[in-house]
Amino acid sequence: MNIEKKLLEIIKEEELIQKEIIKRFGKITNEEKKEVRKTLKDLYKKDVVYKDQKNRYHIKTEHKVVGTIEFTRRGTMAFVTGKSGEEVAITIENAGNAMHGDRVLIEKIGKWRDLDSGKVVKILKRGTKTLVGQVQKKKSTCFVIPIESKINSDFYIPKKYEKNVKNGQIVKIEVIKYKTKVKNPEAKVIEILGNENEPKIDLPIVLAKHDLPEPKKFKENVMNEARSIPNKIIKKDLKGRKDFRNDLIFTIDGDTAKDFDDAVGIKKLDNGNYELGVHIADVSNYVKENKPLDLEAYRRGTSVYLIDTVIPMLPHELSDWICSLVENEERLTMSLIMEINKNGDIVSSNIYNGVIKSKKRLTYKKVNLILNNEADEKLEKEIGWLRPQFELMKELMEILRENRKKRGSILDIESGEIYFEFDEKGFVKDIIPVERGISEVIIEEFMIKANEVIASYFFDKELPFIYRVHANPDPQLLIQLKNYLDIIGVKVDLPNKITSNVLQEILNNTKNHPLSKSIQKLLVRTMKRAIYSDENIGHFGLGSSAYTHFTSPIRRYPDLIVHRMLKKYIKNNYKLTKEDIEKYRKILPEIAEQSSKNERNANEAEWDLYDMKKAEYMQSHLSEEFEVFITGITKFGFFVEIPEKMINGLVHVSELKDDYYNYREKDNMLIGEKTKRILKVGDKLKVKAVKVNKLKAEIDFIPILEKKLNKPKKNRKNKKSKKRR
Structure with missing residues (x-):
């Protein structure tokens, strides 16, 4: 029996839930039922079929996207x-009653710029169940206006669900009725x-907005499992x-770090090559597959x-202690030992289940002071003996x-990391850009190399694996980059096939440019x-042919999945069994x-909090x-950045009082009708902040335009070509 063919025939004939579909197969064995469920799941994953809000299956046609x-x-x-990666544009009038985050079925209806355009024909699953907003009371009526500007509906709060809120307060609400063509959505205040x-x-706003758990709060069954794990290595x-344990191995992390999941050791070999050891905490020894700790880690996905607040993926009993490579404590590791030649190529490598005892907990700041010869006597006494290693x-x-x-x-792209300085009341006092030192770059390079080596083990043998991938740039955005570089006088030839070398060359050629x-x-x-x-x-x-994340399983x-796969790979003589492959x-x-x-x-949660704090500063x-x-x-205007504070905001076109400005989309410019002043990406000017909405992290500026005009250059080539015509 061709199960897939039969399934598609049944679904085409009638929209049914899984249980009803299986019934249509008649009398079949439990094994066959299992195969039907598996095939149905595969068809769903491949985007051949989709489910509606009542879990009924439908066949997806060519002109529809889920x-x-x-x-x-x-x-x-x-x-x-869609699952295939195709992107479809939806104008607001074609969005129907859909809200940001909903899973929808859309039908293609035409074109919008270079994309297909479509309209929402069915909402398959609602994506927003709770959200954060500001209370707006008018007489006896109560509404909540979402802080998330992507949600463009206000929520009516029935009297019995108001919870004695006051006008202007920030609340968390739960949706009880979604919007229709004639009615606002309804919700109840839950916090x-x-x-x-x-x-x-x-x-709390960011936690609620992104549905993140409370810091240090885990379910009871997760905590019970965490507490049952011994806090010392057992025999x-x-x-x-x-x-x-007798090797010279140490950790290098930030000043405030508590979870140390990577340690390193280095030697110079007699043949002139380097032996680099990258030792990663063996979290998989403690977090067992499908147990409460594992299921919670999967649900969270990341810390x-x-x-100054961390929402950890794992409870602190693991992340800050038994899985953390603490100084002078024996710890279990996955240890990668690499021999690297003078050209930076891997000569050989081995991966082991290991055990280490870190000799020192170091910080980037301290190592940088040693390497820059800026250490005082106290620091020299503390870690100066490690100078040869550094x-x-x-x-x-x-x-x-x-x-x-x-x-x-691609190298030398600034991290954009900043440090917030707070006053005694908790308000932002200053924003300071953080510069990376030598030791940060050292650890980054070592971890990149380790991740590449681990990925190569599985890729070279064509084994299933989880990779960290990075697709080629967007061609349209590359054209915008080229146009911008042309405007500021930087000539670049973009070949048909863009490689990372091309972009690196742009960085190299413009590193001393005032607009770098x-x-x-x-x-x-x-x-x-x-x-x-x-x-x-x-x-x-x-520029890597195979890359993964192996170095931060805490x-x-x-990374935890990679460790589990490595254990099976080592155990089975550097292969995977057929069962594991399947x-x-x-x-x-x-x-x-x-x-x-x-x-x-x-x-997005991290960026949102940063943006709110930047708005608070302004x-x-x-x-x-x-x-x-x-x-x-x-x-409608232009966006600007205060570079030393990394603060962004908008200058609305209505604030350009010296002229009426037209937007030239092709060249991505605003041009004054009378003055011919050009405003383009990269221009430097002075502004004042006049309006700040901290909740939405929006900052409005007004320009202080100088009298000197920035006129477009005459295109002589075009003049000559006109004469020839």
């Missing part, structure tokens, strides 16, 4: 990306978070492990770092970095997000998708003059 609808920041446009201008409210754990590490780092540069890896930071930011925007995938397409940014779920081919796509989704949510700096660069042009 995906999550994502509205733009202003809620005026939406996009849906009063506080008042708008209190600094302490920002974190049976040492069986079959390679002993590195989330919200300024010098050797620096030597190898430079070799590895040069190796990456030659193969086309703007160029760098625009270049970063051309690149897509790195994600997890069971299919290896390489990592564009690193805080990232994919198992991982089945489960890895879902793990990759879930992990990518969780990572994106964590990133509230106390209204009407002050700032020098900014234009970072984006639209028909």
Whole structure:
């Protein structure tokens, strides 16, 4: 019996739930029922069929796309990306009653710019169940206006669900009725978070907005399992492990770090090569598959770092202690030992179940002071004895970095990391950019190399695996980058096939340009997000043919999966069994998708909190003059950035009082009708902040335009060509 063919015939004939579909097969064995469920699941994953809100199955036709609808920041446009990666644009009038985050079925109806356009024909699953907003009371009526601007509906709160809220308060609500063509959605207040201008409210807002758990809060069954784990290594754990306890191994992390999941050791061999050991905490020894700890780690996907608050993936009993490579404590590891030659190539490598005893907990700051010869007497006494190790590490780092540069890896992109300084009341006092030192680069290079080596074990043998992949840049955004570089006088030839070498060359050629930071930011925007995938397409940014995440299993779920696979790989003589191959081919796509989704949510939560704190800083700096660069042009104005504070905001076109400005989309410019003044990406000007909405993290500036005009250059070539015509 061809189960797939029969399934599609049944679904085509009638829309049914899984149980009803199985009944249509008549009398079949339990094994056959199991096969039907598996085939149905596979068809769903392949996007051949989809489910509606009542879990009934439908066949997807060629002109229909199923995906999550994502509205733009202003809620005026939406996009849906199907499983195949195709993107469809949805104008607001074609979005129907769909809300940001809903899973929808759309039908293609035409074109919008270079994309297909579509309309929502069915909402398959609601994505928003709870959200955060501000109370707005008018007489006896209560509404909540969402803080998330991507949700463009206000929520009516029936009297019995108001919970004695006051006008202006920030609350968390639960949707009880979704919007219709004629009615606003309805919700009930489930938590009063506080008042708008209190600094302490920002974190609860972000947690609620992104549906993140409370810091240090885990379910009881998860905590019970965590507490049952011994806080010392037990004898049976040492069986079959390679002993590195007498080797000179240490950790290097930030000043405030508590979870140390990577340690390193280095030697210079007699043949002139380097032996680099990268020892990673063996979390998989404690977090067992499908147990409460594992299921919770999968659900969270990653630790989330919200300024001075951490929402850990694992309870602190593991993350801060038994899985953390604490100084002078014996710890279980997955240990990768690599021999690297003077060109930065791997001569040989071995992966072991290991055990170490870290000799020192070091910080980036302290190691940088030693390497820069800026250490005081106290620091020299504390860690000066490790100077030869640091010098050797620096030597190898430079070799590895040069190796990456030659193969086309993109280097020297600034991290954009900042540090917030708070006053005694908890308000932001200052924002300070954080610069990376030598030791940060050393550890980054070592971890990149380790991740590549581990990925190569599985890729070379064509085994199932979870990769960290990075697709090629968006061609349209590359054209915008080229146009911008042309405008500022930087000539670049973009070949048909873009490699990371091309972008690295742009960075090299513009590093001394006065607009180098703007160029760098625009270049970063051309690149897509790195994600997890069971299919290896390489990592564009690193110029790597195979890459994974192996080095942080305390805080990232994919790394934990990689460790589990490595254990099976080692145990089975550097192969996987047929059963394991079948198992991982089945489960890895879902793990990759879930992990990518969780990572994106964590990133957006971090960015949201940062943006709120930046807006808070600007509230106390209204009407002050700032020098900014234009970072984006639209028909309604332009976006600017205060570079030393990394603060972004908008100058609305209505604030350009000196002229009426037209938007030239092709060249991405605003041009004054009378003055012919040009405003383009990369221009430097002065502005004042006049309005700040901290809840939405929106900052409005007004320009201080100088009298000197920036006129467009005459195109002589065009003049000549006209004469010839």
